[in-house]
Amino acid sequence: xxxxxxxxxxxxxxxxxxxxxxxxxxxxxxxxxxxxxxxxxxxxxxxxxxxxxxxxxxxxxxxxxxxxxxxxxxxxxxxxxxxxxxxxxxxxxxxxxxxxxxxxxxxxxxxxx
Amino acid sequence: xxxxxxxxxxxxxxxxxxxxxxxxxxxxxxxxxxxxxxxxxxxxxxxxxxxxxxxxxxxxxxxxxxxxxxxxxxxxxxxxxxxxxxxxxxxxxxxxxxxxxxxxxxxxxxxxx
Numbered sequence: 146x147x148x149x150x151x152x153x154x155x156x157x158x159x160x161x162x163x164x165x166x167x168x169x170x171x172x173x174x175x176x177x178x179x180x181x182x183x184x185x186x187x188x189x190x191x192x193x194x195x196x197x198x199x200x201x202x203x204x205x206x207x208x209x210x211x212x213x214x215x216x217x218x219x220x221x222x223x224x225x226x227x228x229x230x231x232x233x234x235x236x237x238x239x240x241x242x243x244x245x246x247x248x249x250x251x252x253x254x255x256x257x258x
Numbered sequence: 259x260x261x262x263x264x265x266x267x268x269x270x271x272x273x274x275x276x277x278x279x280x281x282x283x284x285x286x287x288x289x290x291x292x293x294x295x296x297x298x299x300x301x302x303x304x305x306x307x308x309x310x311x312x313x314x315x316x317x318x319x320x321x322x323x324x325x326x327x328x329x330x331x332x333x334x335x336x337x338x339x340x341x342x343x344x345x346x347x348x349x350x351x352x353x354x355x356x357x358x359x360x361x362x363x364x365x366x367x368x369x370x371x
Contacts, residue, residue, distance in 0.1 A: 179359070188262075188348050188362030189301070234300065238358070245291070245316070246360060250300040 147172040149235050149249035157255045158225055166220040166252045168209070168235035176237040178202075178211055178218040179246065183232040192233075227256045261285060262363035264349050270369045277336040279366050281349030289352040290332040291360065292316070292324055294345040301348070307332060339370045 152167040170178065180192040180202070193202035198213040207222045218235060235249040262283045271277050283290060291306040303316035305324035313324055321343060323335040336343055347366045352358040 186364075188350075188364050190362065191359045194359065240358070245303060245306055245314075248301045250298075 147247045151249040151252050153252045155253045159257045161224045164222040164225045168218045170237050179236040181234040225256045227258045230256045264363040264366050268367050272371050275339045279334040281332045282330050283351040287351035291350040292334045293348045341370045344370045
């Protein structure tokens with residue numbers, strides 16, 4: 146079946162550090178790829194998506210590029226802030242009827258002031 | 259912005275108890291989902307639905323029933339609650355197909371003693 150793997154379970158950085166969270170997927174087709182963010186005490190919220198190879202998704206300074214060759218969608222941010230501390234989820238989904246999103250295990254980002 | 263509400267926000271029950279979690283979305287979305295979130299497992303799909311009266315089985319359905327009574331309302335039922343069902347439950351909705359962006363509610367924290 147389809148799957149999403151996030152390599153890092155936890156990431157700890159200082160403010161203004163560069164962030165990379167790795168996301169790789171396995172799917173038997175051409176899925177849309179998503180990043181969601183979950184702040185403490187809240188539900189996950191959509192960050193951005195990309196639907197085709199080499200497309201870049203971005204929002205709030207975060208970005209990721211769909212790479213079909215390496216089956217990856219790594220999340221990056223040039224300079225993190227303490228307010229970016231949250232859990233980040235990578236997900237994939239297909240646009241056929243009845244389809245659902247498949248989520249990765251999540252990565253907890255902690256940013257020290 | 260999609261609006262998804264859940265009730266109750268917190269619930270305590272005993273083993274063998276009967277629990278109903280409620281979810282309502284007010285943006286005319288066709289798809290609705292129930293997830294559980296546990297440390298080390300991320301988000302796991304329990305059941306989902308693409309319309310009133312429809313129910314699809316998710317990835318971890320054992321011990322759960324669900325019912326979609328209207329386009330707005332989706333319920334998760336635990337008829338014989340067990341301690342293993344202690345978790346944080348999220349409801350979500352999406353406009354149309356499963357590959358669309360999902361909008362999450364604030365979550366219900368369930369404790370089964």
